[in-house]
Amino acid sequence: MAFKFFDKLSQDFSELLNDKKEYNVIIEVGRKENKKSFTAHSVFLRYRSPYFDKELENVTANKNHIKTIINQRTSAQIFEIILKYIYSGNVNIENIDTKTIYELMFNANELELKELSRKLESYLIETKASWLRTHFSLVYRSIFVSNEFKDLKKFYHDIIVKYPNLIFESGDFIPLQRTELISILKRDDLNVEEIKIWDYVLKWGITQNPTLLADSREWSKENFKALKITLRQCLPLIRFFHIPGEVILEKVKPYKKILGEQLWDDIIQHSISPNKSVTSLILPARIVSNSELPSRIVSTPEFPSRVNGLFSSVVNKEHVAELSPSRVTKPFSNIINKEHAAELCSWIDRKSTFYSLENSPYEFRLILQGSRDGFHPKTFWNMCNGYAGTIVVAKVAGTDEIVGGYNPLAWDISKGGRDMKTNDSFIFSLKNGNIQNSILSQVKYSNKALHYSNKQDIYGPWFGDSEFIMKSDVSDFTRDKRCQCNFIHSPLLGNLVFNFNYEKPIRKTNLLFSIVDYEVFKVIKKQLPNCSIR
Structure with a gap:
């Protein structure tokens, strides 16, 4: 039997790092006023990092047998974390911002600390995908010239292929080399x-x-x-x-x-004359792949419980071959159901009665899902830019409320700071849980039906004068209570309720709120012979 005491060993080595008695290496990191010196022991550095092994081989010791290594590319903050990792094998990133974690990963790779670099690479992909998308130029430029970061490269190549608008229409496109x-x-x-x-x-x-x-x-x-x-x-x-x-x-x-x-x-x-030969090289047409997974395009009718050779408009035979049964039956939304979808379709067409589930004339194509794509406001603008005829639905934190809005216009990242005019938008809340009735509120003053903000790190979809607005001062709709469905309540006028640009309020309170998830769907007209009304 072997007794292992790794925690105590790690603690002792961490304390050795602070022992100034027998160090034999000084490492100077940073530049000018941000320069800082750290003491270390060559035996640790050599065995933990091939980079330091080579550096120590090429550096001459002074008369006190101390070698000095200079590294201006690494900041003091980053190197302190790396040095603790070298001695103890522990890294605590709980209170570190994402940009610093990315820099830590990149510096760990440069110092040939492969284990740490790969662990941080996996962590960023698995938990910080939204940040990676909104900082495309910063990260892609760094990993582009490297032979490492294969998973990050695959992550970005998938984005480039499936969602090129995220790159071409973002602020990170112009700075590309x-x-x-x-x-x-x-x-x-x-x-x-x-x-x-x-x-x-x-x-x-x-x-x-x-x-x-x-x-x-x-x-x-x-x-x-x-x-x-x-x-x-x-x-x-x-x-x-x-x-x-x-x-x-x-x-x-x-x-x-x-x-x-x-x-x-x-x-x-x-x-x-397309068939006539030319001198110039003709490259093949690009192969445009399907940018959505099958579960992201869903008709409102029920998915058949038995496949048996029958395939709905949601999937085809190739999809079934690729997907597990649980993937095929995955619901089209984490927030709304098919009854909600039929209700929303009826409102789009201004019907006084609802479409039946079987004969809804629209399909809902999922463009963005916060729990999948991230909650940064800029993610909304990057992923929804150019899409017209969209439904936004949001689940209010701590309640059963589902609120949202319909925008018949195209979201346009280039029109920041403008009010958008339309007679066909509306905002709503949907029956859900203890919310027994849905509320539809059509636009009343078309000149300010929507507002496209120029502060796209803070504001997402914005209907009217905050009658429905998604906002975050910390760039995450789930982390601070800044979303709002605003209205004016006047006790002096007999408790009358006023909305600025929409017919009526969709919540019973003016309190700010955060969300637990939100989704944006493009509403697509189906070609049906008849659409019955009930």
Whole structure:
């Protein structure tokens, strides 16, 4: 029998780190005013890290037999955590912010502490996916040139393929380096129209040349030449020959000077005579993959309890082959049920009676789910940008309440700070648990039906003057009570209740609240022969 006392051993080694009597290594980290020195023992450093083993081999000791290692890339805060890990094998990240954890992972990799680096990589992917999505440029640029971080690379490559708008339409797109952009453009499976890729690349190139005027019609020959030089490695990766001719004339022709005469002539010829050979290389069309899992696209009718060769509009044979039975039967929402969905469909069409479950004319496609994608407000804008005809539903923390809103317009990340006009939006609360009746509140003053905030780290969906708004001062809708369904209650006027832009309040209280989960669905019209009303 063996008795193991690892906890006591770890504690003793941790105390040894603070023993200043017999150290023989000084490590200087940080720069200038942030520089700090740590003492250590070479025997620990050598056996725990190949990096320190090599550094100590190349450093000459002073007359007191002490060696000094200088590392300006690592901050004092990060190195203190790493040094404690080297001695004790313990790392406590409970009160450390996510950016510091990421920096800790990256520095651990540089110091060849593979065990720690891989553990932190797994932790970030499993628990901080939302942060990773909203800091794409920061992380992707760091891991792009590394031979490590294979799981993080896979994580980002999956995002690039399935949700390219998260990258192209985020604030992290413009700061991308050319090599990083090229690595994305090389992919054949980007799930985005080629003309949009051209728009994004053009925007990136123009931003790299800040002297260019906003109107390309006012550009000089030198201006076009500068843009051509900036994009010379990107242009061969654009699939111009798979963009419709009328779109080419509208979107590409104004910039034909950066393409070169041969390429432009070949594009025109190919659009006129697709079967005629051209000199320029024609890359294959991108393979657009399905960006949603089967369980994210659900018709409102019941899923059949027996498959037996019958397949609903939710899945096909290939999906069934890939999914376990529990995955196939997974509900389409964590918040609402099919009765709620039928009720919402009826409100969209302004029906006085509800659609039946079997004959609802709409499908609900899940775009975003907080518990899956994260609760950062910027995640909402990144993932919902460009989607029109959407339903937002949120589960209020500590109650049975389900509140939400319908936006017939497209969410547009570029229109921050604007009020949006529509006659067709509405807000609502749904019957659930001890909430016995649903409430529908149609827009009353269309000029301020919605507001698209320019503070997208704080505000998510915003209907009216806060009649339904999702907000967080700490960038997490679940962590602080800043969401609101606002209305005015006036005892002086006979207890009258006023809403600013919607017909009536959807909650009985003005108290701020947090949420436990929220979802955004795109509502898609089905082609049905008849839609009965009950």
